[in-house]
Amino acid sequence: MSTRSVIIDATAELLAQSPGGDISTRAVCEAAGVQQPVIYRLFGDKEGLLAATVDQVWDQYLGMKRAAEESADPLSDLRAGWDSHNAFALAQPNAYRLLFGSGSVAKAESANEAMRLLQSVLERLAAQGRLRVAPEIAARVVMAANTGVALALILRPALYPDPAISSMMRDIVLGGLVSATAPAPDAGESARIAAITLRTSRPTLPPALFTGREAGLLDEWLERIQSSSPSD
Template sequence: MSARSVIIEATAGLLARSPSGDISTRAVCEAAGVQQPVIYRLFGDKDGLLAATVDHVWDQYLGMKRAAEESADPLTDLRAGWDSHSAFALAHPNAYRLLFGSGGVAKAESADEAMRLLRLVLDRLAAEGRLLVAPEIAARVVMAANTGVSLALILHPALYPDASLSSTMRDIVLGSLVSGATPTPGAGESGRIAAITLRTTLPTLPGELFSDREAGLLDEWLGRIQSSSPTD
């Protein structure tokens, strides 16, 4: 293994284990068994090292996307791509934060490659007449939404404790961009929608309509329906 590869592997390991998401070049040198001048000779500076490391980590994800076989339905591939993006982000939070939540690794090429692969799927949808906006606009919207929800889950887990927020965001975004992406609600889903609507309007109803106890019970029951799975 070359000195460059050894250093990148060491940096990736330190980055994955760092509670703060920050690492020092001194720690990298100790882990890789090299002197600091070697890092600056190979990578220019710390940002160059981090950019190379982020590209290395994300190349695993991008490699899976490149190798993935296309299904008969590009919308299925688009949904799967969103989910794999979020899953990889949660599995590699520090590298993800550096790539999409920091300007410190502007040299990294991973974001451009991810956008290129996304465009390939969106171009297929456009060719089928199913895309409601231009592919380049759709790509920016999907990437912004996917990275935004992933960063929210990573940076603010107490505020966003449920990882299923990503799939909820996915369905909302794709439903606005792709014709037919939002299925007609079934009976169970219609019941959830009705419960959400009624629960939201409860505070606006006349106060004398229900006692406090009745209003509390109704809110609890509607909350259970709202939180249920459509197949429950």
Template structure:
């Protein structure tokens, strides 16, 4: 094992055991058997060390998501992704807080990949015509809600003692972004879903069918459809 890997492993262990959610570089160096100059040479500063450690801990979660077989129904994958996200937060509260509830000057890469994996599932739902909003917005809504309820469970367990709250927030969030495919479709709902489905596939049409400029213009037109339908519904 390299010195860098050993330091990260030690930091992850100390972080998991920390009652405050913090670790000192001195404690890390003592446990890893290295001098502080070596730590700073490898990671730049404490934030760099913590960011690398968060990525290391979250790699377990992300590797599991990458390896997971797709379900026949992407909605099953969306639900499972939410539940595994919350479960991981509860199992690794200090690493979770560092990723989503701190302002590290060195940004962990884990959050970006978690969003990318979520977007892949939502793109599949969009391709099936099942999203009320474009997949980019849906991903932001789902991630914000998922991290919000997970942080509530992690940071304020006395106020949020029931982990079952996560499933309630999950279902409410999913109802907000998904069409009810079992209900009779209203014309406006169908038009919005069609626009979102086309938007999700624009990237695959460049450059085979459209130039980037043409795709950008088409994307702008399609984005107007949900807004126009929402406006007409409010009248």
């Protein structure tokens, strides 16, 4: 095992054992059997060390998401993704708190990949005509709600003693974003959903179908429709 891996493993173990989620580089050096200059040479600073450690911990979680087989229903996949996100947060509270609850690991790539994986599921829903807002907007809403409830359970367990609040929040949030299979309740919403569906599916259309200028105009018009409010 490389020196870098030994240091990261020691940091992850200390994070898991820390009641407050904070560790010192001195403790890491003692656990890994290295001198402090080694940490600065390999990671730059403590923030870089924490970012690398969180990325490794979360790579285990993201690996399960990457390997997960898609079901026929992207909404079921979205619900399962929410639940696995929350379960992992509760199993690795300190790494989760560092990644989503502070700015100390801004260098970590884990959060960006988690957002990309989430958006890919929402794009499948949009392609089916079931998403009420654009996939990139829906991804930010879902991630904010999912991380918010997970952090609440980690940081305020006395205020949120029942983990079932996560599934309640999930159903409320997804119910507002995903359209039922029945027709939309009004023509305006039907038009927005149709615009979102076509805009998401447009890259799969034959390239020769539109000129570059026509494709740009179509995208602009569809974006205008999907962004319109019910009163427009």
